[in-house]
Amino acid sequence: MLMLLVTLASAGCLRSTTFQCEENTECGTGGMCEADGLCSVASSGCTSGREYGPNSGGKSGDCVGGSGGEAGMEMPGEAGGEPAPMGCRADYVALANSGPRAHRYLLVNVTGTWSVQRDFCVANMGFLAFPDGTNLANAQLEHDALRTLAADGAWVGVNDIVTEGQYRTSLNMPASASTQALMNLGGNPNPADCMFINTTTLNHTNCGDDRKAVCECVP
CATH class of the missing domain: 3.10.100.10 (Mannose-Binding Protein A, subunit A)
Incomplete structure (x- = not known):
């Protein structure tokens, strides 16, 4: 019973890792606030040139726009x-x-x-x-x-x-x-x-x- 209470108490202290922005200035130097309210940073590995920052929840590290790299575009x-x-x-x-x-x-x-x-x-x-x-x-x-x-x-x-x-x-x-x-x-x-x-x-x-x-x- 005690272990259950400790577990529940610990869970209540967990904070969300998703930060919602409204302006570019909230995303730090070089950051941009995307249309979905998540911060992005520059990334040469993404077709869009941007990837979601570390505080973007499940999208962290994903390319903005959903495509990764130039190969996905099949460009010359x-x-x-x-x-x-x-x-x-x-x-x-x-x-x-x-x-x-x-x-x-x-x-x-x-x-x-x-x-x-x-x-x-x-x-x-x-x-x-x-x-x-x-x-x-x-x-x-x-x-x-x-x-x-x-x-x-x-x-x-x-x-x-x-x-x-x-x-x-x-x-x-x-x-x-x-x-x-x-x-x-x-x-x-x-x-x-x-x-x-x-x-x-x-x-x-x-x-x-x-x-x-x-x-x-x-x-």
Whole structure:
């Protein structure tokens, strides 16, 4: 009987190992508060570039978005390479004068953080859009088409969350030279790690800002 009481008393003292956040500042240096209220940290082994932190209960150590590593995406190894064909839903549309890649796009009018919009696009059979091409002129065409669709301020799928100054796309591929040529990188303090459309260029800001976005797919 005594052992039972001791066991019950000990169980009552156990604390939950799951911490619920509301803002990025609650997750420590480099941490982000994800849409499900759990903190994440940078991880080069995850497709999303993020994994759940140690106080995330059963999700601790899991990749945000559920995919682990680039292999799960079956992407080619070259920087800026095209993703494997994935098909497009009927609500994705072609954009006029968007360059030779002939991808399709879906406007996301509801605002959200960079990670929220990235996960939304994955859940809707796409990825967070980013301008690219075999040269700067083609990348600029796609950038301008995205701007026409979503206007200035919309998120694009480029960040340097994992390693400062090393930009990767929403497909966890290194950003190509054409994409990086569009970036206005003057003064890039942490945590301004995520890119958005800013007139004719891409600029960086806090990944926790709420912004519109565009999802992209490969027909």
